[in-house]
Amino acid sequence: MIKIVILEDEMPAANRLFKMIQELEPDVQLMATLHSVSGAVDWFKHSPPPDILISDIQLSDGMSFEVFKKIPVECAVIFTTAFDQYAIDAFKVNSIDYLLKPVKKEALKSALEKFKKLQAVQPVLNIEKILQAYKPLGETYKNRFVVKYGEHLKTVDVQEIAYFYTEDKIQFLVTFDGRRYAIDHNLDSLERMLAPQNFFRINRQFIISIRSIGEMFAYTKGRVLVHLNPPCKIETIVSAERSPSFKMWLGGDAV
DSSP states (O other): OEEEEEEOSOHHHHHHHHHHHHHHOSSEEEEEEEOSHHHHHHHHHHSOOOSEEEEESEETTEETHHHHHHSOOOSEEEEEEOSOHHHHHHHOOTTOEEEESSOOHHHHHHHHHHHHHTTTSOOOOOHHHHHHHHGGGGGGOOSEEEEEETTEEEEEEGGGEEEEEEETTEEEEEETTSOEEEESOOHHHHHHHSOTTTEEEOSSSEEEEGGGEEEEEEOGGGOEEEEESSOOSSOEEEOTTTHHHHHHHHTTOOO
16 A cells, blocks of 8 residues: 655645546555645654655745755655656656646656655655756746737737736736736646746736735735736735745745
């Protein structure tokens, strides 16, 4: 029996991942589904280690790398990440695997087979090598988007964009001068394209620029109400699970 722990702050993603694991490995035990750095640190302090930890990189309260800095994790680790394929190849070190999100069954199957082959080897997590591989990804962020209006095409520089949002299954970008354009990219792919120091996904519907924030107000359940410039007809509230990372982002900390 393979004992696993899933570290993922999006429940639908965690449920989908475990369902795929069960299809590939029926004899598997899910020891815990964790949702934050703090929750993972607490769990590993007080629980026997699993055989595998499957961890997303970006969590609601920071990077999952912080878990390994704070406490020894004595198991094999498979990271899930939204970064491009060339980076994944650079990350495959020390019996660790990286899977591109959304995770595909064949990639997950390969990672589990790799774990079985290396099961007798004590896993070694070289966090410094991982961080070195992680840093160059900042060079891949988009500088501009091509948009269509009527029969015309034009480019919009990222610096001109106040926020992105989705409505009725259509994605839009809104510029600081109030123009709105439909785009082909969904918010999940946009998160990977945009520099994280400048843009933040506040909930499932919005990605906002730091420069678009007008006023902010404390809201129920630890959430934050944000008034955007230019204004948006849809209420923009930072979700409860993203609020801790949002506050870090406001202060210029990496999230």
